[in-house]
Amino acid sequence: MAAHFGRRLRKGAATTAVAAVAVAALAASQAPGVATEDQGKQPTGAQATSEAVDGGSSDGSATGNGGYFTDLPPLNSPTASPSPSAGAATGVTGVSEAGIPATVLDAYKQAAAEVRESKPGCNLPWQLLAAIGKVESGQARGGRVDADGTTYSKILGPVLDGNGFAHITDTDNGVYDGDSRYDRAVGPMQFIPSTWAWAGRDGNGDGVEDPNNVYDAALAAAHYLCRFDRDLGVQSDMNAAILGYNNSQDYLDTVLSWYEYYLKGTHSIPDGSGTLPSHRSDDKPGTHPKPRKTDDAPGKPGKGSSTGPSPSLPGKPKPPSTSPTPTDTVDHLADGGTGTLSAMTGDTFGQKIVVKAVTKAGKAVPKVRVRFTISGDTDSTFAGGERVAAVVTDSAGKATAPALVAGARTGDFKVSAVVAGRTVTGVDFPVTVTERQADAVARTGDTPLTCTPGGEFADQVEVKATYKGAVADGVAATATLVKSADDPTENDKGPYFKDADGKTVRTLTGLTTDADGLLKLPKLYADDTAGTFLLRVTTAGGATVTIELDVAAATSTPSASPSA
Incomplete structure (x- = not known):
C-alpha cells in the first residue's frame, strides 16, 4: 500500500528546508553512523551480498548519481477530472503538471501491476515511478515516444567523467549511450549502462531490453526499487529505495514531493504534450562545467546526440521527430x-x-x-x-x-x-x-431409493450438472420435495431433510455443484406416511431432474408350516 504523509513535503520555498530536515532525519535514522549522502549505497548483510551478486556499479546506483530535474510541483492540488485534452496549453498549472503523457502513464501502471504479481510484498505504487520519471526525464521529455513506448531520440544524462559527477569509464562500448569513453545515464528512467546490464527488463514484450523504451525502463525501475525485500509501504524502505536510485538528499526530497502530488490525482494527456521541467541540479552556478550538449540532455528536445552517432538496438528505428507518427x-x-x-x-x-x-x-x-x-x-x-x-x-x-x-x-x-x-x-x-448455469442435470446412480415409514434412506442422492456437454461447476441449485410432477410446491408430508438443529426441512437452497459438476444431497428421512414421493433438483439456467422416492412398509416372507 502506498505510503501517505501527514503533510506536504513542500508548502512553498519557505518550508522546503523544514521538509528537507524532516526527511533527512528519517533517512539518517535508518543507518546510525552512516552519513546521509551514503544512504542507499552502503547496504549491509544480505543487502551487501545481493548488491555484489547483481553486478552493478560500485555503489549499485541506477543513475550513477547524475543530474536530475529540480522543479517542484505546484502548491495547489491537481484539478480533478480535467478534460482529456488538458495539457501544457491550458495555462492552468495544476492541470498541466498533473497530466502524464498517455503512453508513459500506461508504462508506469503496467510496471507496478507486474510487480504486484511478482513481488506483492513490495507494495510499489505507480505514482512513485511517475515521480522518479518526472525528476529524471520530465516524463520522457513530455511523452515524446512512439507507439511501442520508445523515445524518438535518446535521452542522455551528463558524461560521467568525474567532473562534478561519478567517474564511470565506458562499460557498454557506447551501445546505449553513444560514448565509448565514459558512461552516461540513458533513457526515460536514466539508467547507466553498467546497472542496466543486470537491471534491464523487457516491459513491452518485444524480446528486447531497451533503456530507451519507457515500458522496459519503468519495469526495470520497479524491480530496482523493490530489491532487498523492501516494503515501500514503509516510509524508511521507500526512502532507502529512492536514495539507492540517486544518492542525494535533495533528490529524495524532490521525488517525494512529486510522489505526494501525484497521489492527489493525475490524468492522461496526449503523448508529446507534457510540460517540460526547466531547472536541473547540474545547472547550478559554480558546481562544474556543463558537460551536456544542447541536443542530448534530458528535457532538451533536439536533433539527437551531438557527441556522434549512437548505435541503436536492433529492431528499434526512430522516425525523425518532425515526421508525423x-x-x-x-x-x-x-x-x-x-x-x-x-x-x-x-x-x-x-x-x-x-x-x-x-x-x-x-x-x-x-x-x-x-x-x-x-x-x-x-x-x-x-x-x-x-x-x-x-x-x-x-x-x-x-x-x-x-x-x-x-x-x-x-x-x-x-x-x-x-x-x-x-x-x-x-x-x-x-x-x-x-451467473453460472447448467442446461442439463441427472442423477449419477440408478439404485432405487426406498425407505420404511419413520426410517431413513440408505443412499444419498447425487446429481451431476453439465453445460453444453461440459462439466458445470459452481452452479447454484435448489432441492425440493414437491407435491407432484405438476405441482412444484413443497410437500408437507413424506420424506424430508434435517437442518443443523435436527428440524424437518423439505427445501434446500444455497447448494452449489463442485469442481466436477457434482452435487451430493444430505441424508433423507421419512415420516410415517407411505407412498411414492418426488424430489426435484433445479439448477441456475433452468435444468431440472425429478427423482422418485418410495416409502413402504417392509414385507415379511411367511415361514413354511411344519408338515403333518
Whole structure:
C-alpha cells in the first residue's frame, strides 16, 4: 500500500528546508553512523551480498548519481477530472503538471501491476515511478515516444567523467549511450549502462531490453526499487529505495514531493504534450562545467546526440521527430469484428475485443498503441488481473485486447478502447456477466431409493450438472420435495431433510455443484406416511431432474408350516 504523509513535503520555498530536515532525519535514522549522502549505497548483510551478486556499479546506483530535474510541483492540488485534452496549453498549472503523457502513464501502471504479481510484498505504487520519471526525464521529455513506448531520440544524462559527477569509464562500448569513453545515464528512467546490464527488463514484450523504451525502463525501475525485500509501504524502505536510485538528499526530497502530488490525482494527456521541467541540479552556478550538449540532455528536445552517432538496438528505428507518427494519422477506432461479450462468472470470455485504427479515408494504421479500459461495477479483469491493457495495432491496423476473465460478480459493465496519446473517437463495448448455469442435470446412480415409514434412506442422492456437454461447476441449485410432477410446491408430508438443529426441512437452497459438476444431497428421512414421493433438483439456467422416492412398509416372507 502506498505510503501517505501527514503533510506536504513542500508548502512553498519557505518550508522546503523544514521538509528537507524532516526527511533527512528519517533517512539518517535508518543507518546510525552512516552519513546521509551514503544512504542507499552502503547496504549491509544480505543487502551487501545481493548488491555484489547483481553486478552493478560500485555503489549499485541506477543513475550513477547524475543530474536530475529540480522543479517542484505546484502548491495547489491537481484539478480533478480535467478534460482529456488538458495539457501544457491550458495555462492552468495544476492541470498541466498533473497530466502524464498517455503512453508513459500506461508504462508506469503496467510496471507496478507486474510487480504486484511478482513481488506483492513490495507494495510499489505507480505514482512513485511517475515521480522518479518526472525528476529524471520530465516524463520522457513530455511523452515524446512512439507507439511501442520508445523515445524518438535518446535521452542522455551528463558524461560521467568525474567532473562534478561519478567517474564511470565506458562499460557498454557506447551501445546505449553513444560514448565509448565514459558512461552516461540513458533513457526515460536514466539508467547507466553498467546497472542496466543486470537491471534491464523487457516491459513491452518485444524480446528486447531497451533503456530507451519507457515500458522496459519503468519495469526495470520497479524491480530496482523493490530489491532487498523492501516494503515501500514503509516510509524508511521507500526512502532507502529512492536514495539507492540517486544518492542525494535533495533528490529524495524532490521525488517525494512529486510522489505526494501525484497521489492527489493525475490524468492522461496526449503523448508529446507534457510540460517540460526547466531547472536541473547540474545547472547550478559554480558546481562544474556543463558537460551536456544542447541536443542530448534530458528535457532538451533536439536533433539527437551531438557527441556522434549512437548505435541503436536492433529492431528499434526512430522516425525523425518532425515526421508525423502513425498515431498522428489516426482519425478514429472502429470495431474490428467483436461479437457479443457474455460469459458466466469465473469463465474466460470466448470472444475477444478487436478494434481497428483507421485514417479519415478509412485506411488501416499499424503500430498505434490502443488502450483498453474496463469500467463499471465489476470485478472482471483482463487475463493477468488488470483492468487496463495496452496493445499495438498489427499490420492490418487491428489491436486485440487480452482475454476478458469474468469475476464473481454478475451484471453489466463496459470496455472502452481509445488511442493512447490522442483524443480521437474510440469504441465502447457492452459486456455481461451472468451467473453460472447448467442446461442439463441427472442423477449419477440408478439404485432405487426406498425407505420404511419413520426410517431413513440408505443412499444419498447425487446429481451431476453439465453445460453444453461440459462439466458445470459452481452452479447454484435448489432441492425440493414437491407435491407432484405438476405441482412444484413443497410437500408437507413424506420424506424430508434435517437442518443443523435436527428440524424437518423439505427445501434446500444455497447448494452449489463442485469442481466436477457434482452435487451430493444430505441424508433423507421419512415420516410415517407411505407412498411414492418426488424430489426435484433445479439448477441456475433452468435444468431440472425429478427423482422418485418410495416409502413402504417392509414385507415379511411367511415361514413354511411344519408338515403333518
